[in-house]
Every structure is written in C-alpha cells, then in structure tokens.
Amino acid sequence: MHVKRGEGQVSIEFGAGPTTSGEEVYTDIVLDKDGFGTVIGLEVINLRYQTGPNVIDPGHEILEGEGSTRASYDEQADALAVHLAPGERSLDQCVVKGVITLDGDGRLAKLEAAKG
Numbered sequence: 001m002h003v004k005r006g007e008g009q010v011s012i013e014f015g016a017g018p019t020t021s022g023e024e025v026y027t028d029i030v031l032d033k034d035g036f037g038t039v040i041g042l043e044v045i046n047l048r049y050q051t052g053p054n055v056i057d058p059g060h061e062i063l064e065g066e067g068s069t070r071a072s073y074d075e076q077a078d079a080l081a082v083h084l085a086p087g088e089r090s091l092d093q094c095v096v097k098g099v100i101t102l103d104g105d106g107r108l109a110k111l112e113a114a115k116g
Contacts, residue, residue: 001013001069001082003069009112010113012082014109014110015109022101022102024099026098028096029043029095030044030095031093031113033092033094035091035092037092038085040088042084042111043079043080044079044111045078046079047108052106053106055106055108056080056107056108057107068086069083071083096114098111098114099111
C-alpha cells in the first residue's frame with residue numbers, strides 16, 4: 001500500500017506494482033481528520049456491496065502498509081478503513097466524493113478521495 005498526498009486529494013495504491021486496469025466505481029468516502037484538519041484516515045462503507053465479492057481478501061497483503069500506514073477490513077460491516085496516522089484521534093469527519101479503481105480481476109487497486 002502506497003499513499004500519495006497532493007493538493008486537495010489523497011491517493012492510496014494497493015498491491016505491489018502496476019495492475020491491469022479495470023472498472024472505476026464512484027462512491028462517497030469518509031475522511032477522518034485531526035484537530036488541524038489533516039486527513040489521518042479514510043473509510044469506505046459497503047465496499048463489497050458497491051464493487052463485488054472479489055474486491056478484497058481480508059488476509060491479503062494489500063492490507064499491509066508502508067511505515068505507520070495500515071488498513072483493515074470489517075467483513076461484518078463491509079467497511080474498509082485506512083489509517084494514515086495510527087494513534088491519532090479523529091476529531092472531525094467529512095464525506096467526500098471518491099473513486100475506487102479495481103484491477104482486471106475485480107480486486108482493489110487504488111482509492112482516491114478529494115480532501116473536504
């Protein structure tokens with residue numbers, strides 16, 4: 001998992017390298033922010049419902065991050081959470097428009113969100 005932060009957006013690439021491109025799914029993404037407005041996490045609710053059953057394997061290596069970044073998937077809630085700054089408390093949340101990119105096999109390849 002590789003995180004890129006740019007002006008007005010956060011992008012997270014999952015997997016070890018380039019993948020064959022697949023479908024893009026437009027969805028709402030919840031951004032978690034600290035007291036200074038810095039994005040410290042993202043959440044996607046109803047992930048499998050929106051993208052299909054192959055999107056994520058809870059034991060798959062895509063949940064392993066670089067440095068302090070980590071991700072988790074709650075199968076019962078069908079929710080993906082990406083923690084960009086573990087240990088930080090979310091003091092604010094907002095919902096923004098985002099894009100989930102799937103690879104050719106329908107697996108999670110990339111997640112992009114505009115900062116709210």
